[in-house]
Amino acid sequence: METVEGESFGEKYDLFVCLQCGKCTGSCPLSMRSQLNPRKLVREALLLENEAVMDKDFLWDCTTCATCRLRCPRDLQPVEVIIGMRSILIEEAKVPSTVQEALESTFKNGNPWGRAPSKRVEWAAELSIKKASEGAEYLYYVGCTPAYDPRVQSVARSLVRLFDAAGVDFAILGNEEKCCGNEIRRMGEIGLFEMLMEDNIEMFENYGVERIVTTSPHCYNVFKNEYEGLKAEVFHYTQLLCDKLDEGKLKLTKELKKKVIYQDPCFLGKQNKVFEEPRKLLSSIPGVELLEYDREKMRSVCCEGGGGRMWAEATATGERTAEMRVKEAAALGAEVIAVACPFCLLTFEDAVKTTGYEGKIEVKDISELLIEAIEG
Amino acid sequence: MKIVVCVKHVPDTAEADVVITPDKKGIKKEGLAFGINEWDEYALEEAILTKEKYGGEVVAITIGGKDSEDTLRRCLAKGADRAVRVEDPALEGSDAYALAKALGAVIKKEMPDYDIIFTGTQAGDDGFAQVGQTLAETLGIPHAALVTKVEIQDGKAKIHRELEGGLEEVLEIQLPAVLAVQTGINEPRYVSIMGIRKAKKKELKVLNLSDVGLSPDEVGEKGSLLKLEELYVPPVEKMAEILTGAPEETAARLASILDEKGLIPK
Numbered sequence: 195m196e197t198v199e200g201e202s203f204g205e206k207y208d209l210f211v212c213l214q215c216g217k218c219t220g221s222c223p224l225s226m227r228s229q230l231n232p233r234k235l236v237r238e239a240l241l242l243e244n245e246a247v248m249d250k251d252f253l254w255d256c257t258t259c260a261t262c263r264l265r266c267p268r269d270l271q272p273v274e275v276i277i278g279m280r281s282i283l284i285e286e287a288k289v290p291s292t293v294q295e296a297l298e299s300t301f302k303n304g305n306p307w308g309r310a311p312s313k314r315v316e317w318a319a320e321l322s323i324k325k326a327s328e329g330a331e332y333l334y335y336v337g338c339t340p341a342y343d344p345r346v347q348s349v350a351r352s353l354v355r356l357f358d359a360a361g362v363d364f365a366i367l368g369n370e371e372k373c374c375g376n377e378i379r380r381m382g383e384i385g386l387f388e389m390l391m392e393d394n395i396e397m398f399e400n401y402g403v404e405r406i407v408t409t410s411p412h413c414y415n416v417f418k419n420e421y422e423g424l425k426a427e428v429f430h431y432t433q434l435l436c437d438k439l440d441e442g443k444l445k446l447t448k449e450l451k452k453k454v455i456y457q458d459p460c461f462l463g464k465q466n467k468v469f470e471e472p473r474k475l476l477s478s479i480p481g482v483e484l485l486e487y488d489r490e491k492m493r494s495v496c497c498e499g500g501g502g503r504m505w506a507e508a509t510a511t512g513e514r515t516a517e518m519r520v521k522e523a524a525a526l527g528a529e530v531i532a533v534a535c536p537f538c539l540l541t542f543e544d545a546v547k548t549t550g551y552e553g554k555i556e557v558k559d560i561s562e563l564l565i566e567a568i569e570g
Numbered sequence: 571m572k573i574v575v576c577v578k579h580v581p582d583t584a585e586a587d588v589v590i591t592p593d594k595k596g597i598k599k600e601g602l603a604f605g606i607n608e609w610d611e612y613a614l615e616e617a618i619l620t621k622e623k624y625g626g627e628v629v630a631i632t633i634g635g636k637d638s639e640d641t642l643r644r645c646l647a648k649g650a651d652r653a654v655r656v657e658d659p660a661l662e663g664s665d666a667y668a669l670a671k672a673l674g675a676v677i678k679k680e681m682p683d684y685d686i687i688f689t690g691t692q693a694g695d696d697g698f699a700q701v702g703q704t705l706a707e708t709l710g711i712p713h714a715a716l717v718t719k720v721e722i723q724d725g726k727a728k729i730h731r732e733l734e735g736g737l738e739e740v741l742e743i744q745l746p747a748v749l750a751v752q753t754g755i756n757e758p759r760y761v762s763i764m765g766i767r768k769a770k771k772k773e774l775k776v777l778n779l780s781d782v783g784l785s786p787d788e789v790g791e792k793g794s795l796l797k798l799e800e801l802y803v804p805p806v807e808k809m810a811e812i813l814t815g816a817p818e819e820t821a822a823r824l825a826s827i828l829d830e831k832g833l834i835p836k
């Protein structure tokens with residue numbers, strides 16, 4: 195196969211050294227329930243022509259959790275091969291209509307949710323927050339889902355109150371903020387991703403941004419690892435708040451007597467190795483008993499919200515991973531599933547409903563729990 | 571097949587707050603997202619599908635400023651062979667009739683031997699739904715609006731039109747004709763940013779009125795049958811009264827309210 199830029203898959207992704215050991219497929223959270231088989235795809239990328247991807251609907255099942263990449267004994271990147279194959283589908287306009295809508299909206303509106311750019315800052319209507327033009331130590335990059343999704347807006351509002359409480363000097367871009375492109379690149383729309391990256395870097399530079407703090411691990415990941423030429427330092431909010439906790443500026447005083455289990459987001463945990471800060475924040479809340487999944491940290495299981503899956507109907511059948519995780523949390527006696535990612539928040543809340551645990555288990559973002567601990 | 575498709579670059583106002591300009595003749599563009607008019611996107615797809623099936627050439631035409639080239643570039647990336655943009659200060663204040671005259675003049679100059687002209691049934695901004703039919707009249711050719719299916723036959727086309735109440739009308743129309751397309755007629759394809767970049771090589775011509783042989787008097791306010799007096803946002807009514815009680819009581823109360831307000835003709 196050839197990438198859309200005209201290189202051979204074999205060379206671009208170094209596929210000749212693949213052992214066909216199948217560790218990637220064995221570690222894939224989808225391969226049991228879908229035709230998605232990273233080992234096979236790596237082989238096919240070497241042997242078949244581009245036409246072979248045309249009817250592979252299951253390529254959209256991949257959540258880009260990157261477990262396959264992290265487990266590969268040869269340091270190969272099956273997930274990038276899948277993204278490369280999606281790029282072929284994009285250039286050939288073989289795109290599920292929901293993905294197409296998300297991409298078109300991102301181009302036109304700067305967000306994949308089909309929402310008006312002039313409504314982006316509505317979540318903050320009742321808050322007074324500095325604008326990036328006024329300058330601040332941190333740029334709080336809110337992200338599309340926290341800005342527009344009514345459930346996740348509560349996370350953005352909680353973070354503003356926490357930053358204020360901890361004395362963080364921060365500003366937001368307001369309606370000027372645009373999609374970070376993490377999911378866009380993973381849906382295979384390379385050109386659109388590059389456009390967003392260039393526009394965003396230019397905007398950050400115009401405002402003299404030196405430090406960025408994000409709501410979402412997805413935005414954090416792309417700024418930190420994929421934005422070529424971005425000079426600003428990048429933090430996930432759990433890192434910044436954990437610092438403020440250590441400095442004694444964030445005071446968690448109110449008791450919250452709850453058994454809480456933490457779901458590592460793939461883009462924060464296994465992909466960026468931020469494991470301790472979220473746990474430290476949670477266990478510093480008086481009264482919280484922090485539980486752990488059997489599979490946590492590097493072995494944690496993806497919620498199926500990443501890689502464009504928020505906009506693509508999966509071909510996978512059977513129990514979703516988030517449903518499995520909710521049941522496991524319940525069996526461990528958890529009352530709250532704490533998350534640190536907008537997509538985890540949405541997929542887990544759905545899973546709580548579909549598994550019948552509504553009213554028994556709550557899904558909360560860490561920021562929402564911290565608010566209860568500072569304000570009661 | 572020689573195919574023309576007329577497109578318009580419009581703001582998305584479904585969710586955004588619309589602010590009227592101080593002269594009350596337009597809306598503020600700041601903060602609004604612009605793109606191809608929804609109906610035109612289907613018209614464009616139909617034009618490209620027709621070309622893919624029968625061969626030929628597609629030219630995309632728009633009337634508008636430099637920013638509307640975004641829409642033309644998308645047309646080119648999706649499969650139009652060339653694009654023409656007409657811009658002239660004299661076009662300011664044109665109604666559907668004047669715009670139809672201008673489009674007709676461009677078409678006669680750029681593709682005089684056209685077989686089909688596709689337009690959207692209406693535009694999402696002013697919602698006139700007149701340009702297609704008026705264009706056909708100025709060119710002296712048949713037209714159909716709300717078209718939901720097109721089958722080309724020898725020198726003719728069999729078309730389906732959407733009527734009210736879920737009815738569909740099937741017609742035979744002599745070509746050349748103007749077909750004003752309804753949304754849903756097809757599934758507009760995706761075009762990637764890479765595709766748009768590649769299409770930069772295709773021709774995009776910019777013309778003014780004299781290039782297409784029109785005098786300033788034929789367009790703008792002078793050449794229009796309608797004149798825009800004022801745009802305003804309808805005031806939000808604050809009074810709402812919910813009538814409760816038995817049906818005969820609420821009905822009697824409703825009738826007397828309507829009567830008091832002078833809404834029942836005597």
Ligand code: SF4
Nearest residue numbers: 212213215216218266
């Ligand atoms: S884990 Fe790596 S080496 Fe093994 S089959 Fe997958 S890509 Fe090949």
Ligand code: SF4
Nearest residue numbers: 222256257259260262
């Ligand atoms: S990124 Fe995750 S979902 Fe995708 S193939 Fe790899 S392991 Fe499977």
